[in-house]
Amino acid sequence: MIVFDASGSMWGQLDGRAKIEIARDAFDQSRDLWAGNPSSDIGLIAFGHRRKGDCSDIEVLVEPTPGAADVVIEKVSGLSPKGKTPLSDSVRLAAERLRYTEDKATVILFSDGVETCKADPCATSAELEELGIDFTAHVIGLGIATDDDKEKLRCLAENTGGLYRDAADTGSLIKAFAEVKSTDLVTVTASDAPETLIDTVVQIILAEGTVRPNSVALRATNVTSGERRNLGNLTGADQIIQGLAVSLPAGEWRIEAISPEGSGAIEVDVRPNLETVDVPFKAALARFSLADGSPYLLGVEHGFFLTPSAALQANAEFTVGLVARGANADGAFVDYEYRFGTDGSGMSYHTFVSPDQAGPYDVIVANGSDVLARFPVTYAQNVVPKWNGATRGSPGGRLDIKITGDTYYYNSLILTRDGKTISEVTVDGAVSKEGWQLQLPDTSGVYTLIYAHSGGGDLQQTQLAEIVVGDVTLPDDPDTVAPPAAHNTMPDATPSPASQHGNANETADQRLRHIAPEDTSFACTQPFCLHSPNHIDAEDIPLHEGFGIANEALTETGRPSFEVFNLGTGEWVVVNPLLPSALTECRHFGRDGKLADGTDQAPTDSVCTLRDSGSQTTAQAHSLEGWINDRNEAMFDGDSVGISNGDPSEIAEDFQTPGLFRTWTLADAKTFEVFGLLRLAPPVGPEEVSGSLLIYDGRSLGVPAQEYDPLVVDLLKSSNDDVQGLMISAGPEAQSLHMQMSRPPHWDGKEHVFHGMIVTLPKGKQRIVSMF
Incomplete structure (x- = not known):
């Protein structure tokens, strides 16, 4: 497999000729050499030939095929250099296409420079050599400028037993081709005697x-x-x-x-x-994930759901236990159980008695005295069970169960419709190797999910959520099954004044607890909504499915104030609260839209959440923080002028796509679970914008919660300069993220939406995402 460098630097010159022209001539004049044995396989991979600034621009142009030399040379003659130099990923792809872990594989890398995509070709080649049956990489450098750069390429070859050759013109390049092509590192000495x-x-x-x-x-x-x-x-x-x-x-x-x-x-x-x-x-050592339902009700035995990253050795024994925060496996367990390798690779269910006191604890997974995984959990008093899972599914499908507060194994999940019980399953009865899942009815409709639990005392029932099965149009929501809209098309209801929910002496906590779904001025029943209550000068407020907004008003300083409610759990987020709340935790933002907590910057806005809110409400709060960020940067003259929709008079003509420069919410395209934010800043070059990426739930991608800043975003534009796609790379090699996003096929030019994929390399994990 030939790996051909078509990065932008190939337009550089050697003795007055572009390097790409030298390479085309050398390949053409070496036609007979590449043809060789007509039965031998030859293939071609090129990189950097389609897009600027894109480290994922790698393409298999010719699969390894007998007698394909003429096709390879024809493809090389048509390459036009443009982009970056992802050497490591290109060589890795070549090895995989050659099935290097099963058969002999030889890669010939031709390049005029070193890696420019935050990877280490030297380490990559060492890994491929270790894993390959008979893997060899030869490297030919064209016009490599420094000895240091040559050593980096030489390392890639020598780690695999390959050759490194320099070239500076057509003649020396043809000679280098001949030397690496004729090398066969698997030599069997001929002998007339039969091999025993x-x-x-x-x-x-x-x-x-x-x-x-x-x-x-x-x-x-x-x-x-x-x-x-x-x-x-x-x-x-x-x-x-x-x-x-x-x-x-x-x-x-x-x-x-x-x-x-x-x-x-x-x-x-x-x-x-x-x-x-x-x-x-x-x-390898197994990694584990734990479905956490914190805070757990104190005084009740609870279930914990553990999933390993791969199948476990049959003779492996693990201790899964509840310990005091920070304690090790050799300390005192509150309670523990064992998991064995014979349990396979799916989810296992473990129950632990309650500790004596409320507070922070850890669930640990240990192999002997070695702690393999640690998961923080909390126990609290007076916890009411809450549903944090998805509220939509397909007929006959399943939903991942996500319950906060009480997971005692005899508790029951009951689906009802019109007051009749449709199905009932206990907590432990819903556990399988595929996970902790709720089986949905075969018939479309709206079902009430009820949780029967003891709460440490008498049996009681709590309504957790309304579950929508199939394509259901609700009476008050004609757009339920429509794709997410850029703007709310429902008429704004008149906001309910605070006095409508109680007398003026009520505390904020008491008043908020009185909010009911019918009191909200707008409820989001789509995967994502943008609401615009114009009477408080607040446009495009992001709301997740299952959240409603109420009590929109203006503060004394003229800032918008409103309350967003999780209609399934009662949890809330308050933007610029008019009254203080003792049960909330607040984050404060300044004029430039950035966090003002702990800085000298005077805060202009606050986003407050109910303490110990679940993941859905936390994700909603993150989106509101992004909205505050965008609003402030658009209103004030800061370091990043015009980040919201931009001022057409100040932004180049190529960058007038509406709403591009803002904070985007990243959500799973199937479950609509929000796991990150992408912030795009004004252009820094003819094809690039800058920004930062915040991942606050990267477990499914195999990365920790962290911020990637800075990153470079390449724009893919239509003929009328609308941005139709984004190519994003971020992070070091071990945790690099690559995103490829595009507009929906029938994008109306107004919606704030992209769809695509985010991939973690080199692990190869991926997630189909939507960006709003």
Whole structure:
């Protein structure tokens, strides 16, 4: 597989000629060399040839195909350099297309520069060499400027036993092609004598680690000659336990077992009567996630739901326990249970008795005295169960159960309709290897979810949520099943004055608790809504599904004040509260839209949430904070003028797409769970804008909650200069995020919406997202 550098620097010149022209001529004049044996496979990958500033601009132009040399050369002649230099990801893709963990794979990388995408080609090549059966990367550098840059490319080749060659013109480039093309590192000495093979069985002996490998590739390297042989693959637990029958010539061999879940190796003297070869396999350590329902009601036994990242070794034993905050596995447990590798890879259910006192605790997962995972939880008094899961699903489908407060295993989830019980399941009865899930009815409709729980005393029932199954149009919401709109099309209701909810002597807490769904001036019943109560000069207030807004008013300083309610749980978020609230926690923002807490900046706005709010309400608060950010930056002359919709007179003509420069909310496209914010600032170049990315729930992507700042965002524009797509890369190699977002097919030019994918590299985790 040839990996061709078509980055923008290939327009640079050597002795008056563009490097891309030199490369095209050299490939064309080497046509016979690349053709070689017509039965040999050849393929082509190019990078940097389609988009500027995009580290994911890597494309397989020709799959490895016998006799494809002419097609490869034709593709090379049509490349036009534009973008960045993602060497590491390009070589990795080439190795994967060649099935490098199963067969011999040779990559020839041609480049005029070093990695520009926050990755380490040297480390990547070492990893590919370790995992590959017989992986080799040759590197040809064209006009590499410094010795340091040459060493970086040389390392990529030498880590895999490949060659590094320099070139400065067409002639030297053709010579370099010939040298790397003719190199064959797998050399078998010819002999007239027939090769005597010895039969044996290679077995995997699981040693350290806790993960059970799913697939293991076996290879053998002759210690004396360096010859490598692909022995085959073991797939599934049965094959891995049985081992693999192989045949090898007599001699000293290094046998390796390679898997995404670990590796192992042993040197053996292959002689007659060698019945088995036991390869010690060091497995990876499992990672775990915990479905947290904090705060938990004190004095009640609760269930905890644990999921590992991969299948567990059958002989692995884990202690899952509740401990005081920060305590280790050798300390005193409040309560504990065991989980064994035979439990497989799905969710397991663990119940712990309640501690004696309210406060912070940890649920830990330990292997012996080693703590593999730690999850903070809290216990509190007088906790009422709340539903934090999705409220929409398909007929016959399932919803992930997310309940705060009380998860005693005999509690029941009851779905009713028109006062009749449709289904009922206990907490432990809803647990399966797929997760903790609620089975939905087969018939579309609106169902009431009731939770029957003891609360440490008599049995009581709490209404958790209204669950909408299928495409249901509610009587007061003709747009329920329509796609999210950029602006609220429902007429604004007259705001209810505070006095309407009680007398003037009521505290804010008492008044807020009296808010009912019918008292809201607007309720969001779509995945995402933008509400505009113009009477308080507040446009495009972001509301998540299941939230309503009430009591819109102006403060004494003329700032908008309103209250946003989680209609399912009663939790609230208050923007610029008119009355203080003892049960809320507040964050304060300044004139530039940035957080003013702990700074000398005078706050202009406050966003306050009910203490210990669930994840849905917390996500709603994050979106309101982004709205405050945008509003303030648009109103005040700060360091980032015009971030909201921008002033057309001050922004270049290419950047007049409405509402681009603002804070965007990132949500899962299927569940509509909000997990991050993207803030776009004014343009810094002809094709780029700048910004920052906040991920406050990155567990499904395998990244911690953190902020990526700065980042560069490339714009993909239509013929009329509307921005139709965004390409975003952020973070270091180990945690890099790549986003590819585009407008919906029938975008009306007004909606604040993008759809696309966010991917974590090099782990490869991905999430389909919407951006509002």
